[in-house]
Amino acid sequence: xxxxxxxxxxxxxxxxxxxxxxxxxxxxxxxxxxxxxxxxxxxxxxxxxxxxxxxxxxxxxxxxxxxxxxxxxxxxxxxxxxxxxxxxxxxxxxxxxxxxxxxxxxxxxx
Numbered sequence: 001x002x003x004x005x006x007x008x009x010x011x012x013x014x015x016x017x018x019x020x021x022x023x024x025x026x027x028x029x030x031x032x033x034x035x036x037x038x039x040x041x042x043x044x045x046x047x048x049x050x051x052x053x054x055x056x057x058x059x060x061x062x063x064x065x066x067x068x069x070x071x072x073x074x075x076x077x078x079x080x081x082x083x084x085x086x087x088x089x090x091x092x093x094x095x096x097x098x099x100x101x102x103x104x105x106x107x108x109x110x
Contacts, residue, residue: 003028005035011043012036013104017050020058029061033068042074045107049080059092066098077107 001024004015012035020028035041044065048054062078069076079101081089089095101107 001028003031005031007035007039007041010040011045012039012041013045013047015047015050019053020048020051020061021053021055022057025057025061029064032061032065036065036068036072041069042072044069044074044076045104046076046078047080047104048078048085049082051081051085054085054088059088059094062094062098066094077101079104079107 001016001018001020003017006013006015012032014028014032016028018024032044036044046062046065051058066076076098077100078089078094078098080103081100086095086100089100101110
């Protein structure tokens with residue numbers, strides 16, 4: 001797993017690639033939390049375009065960040081999930097909490 005972080009004003013975009021599983025979930029969680037805690041982020045966008053696999057640990061990272069951002073009256077979005085990952089997001093019910101979009105551009109235009 002590799003993650004690229006970009007902050008534009010009050011929005012943090014995290015572009016993740018590779019597998020989001022138990023081997024990397026804690027590291028990703030810590031890195032996102034550090035940025036959320038030390039900046040004035042009100043919108044978190046997780047770009048999963050290049051994520052090939054996600055397990056329950058990865059889902060836990062997403063749900064935990066959703067709770068953290070929501071507790072601060074912020075918003076969170078997931079973009080670019082490939083069909084197998086999107087299917088897992090639907091089965092887990094995450095799509096009912098966090099809106100799914102095709103691209104970062106779609107989030108901005110809505």
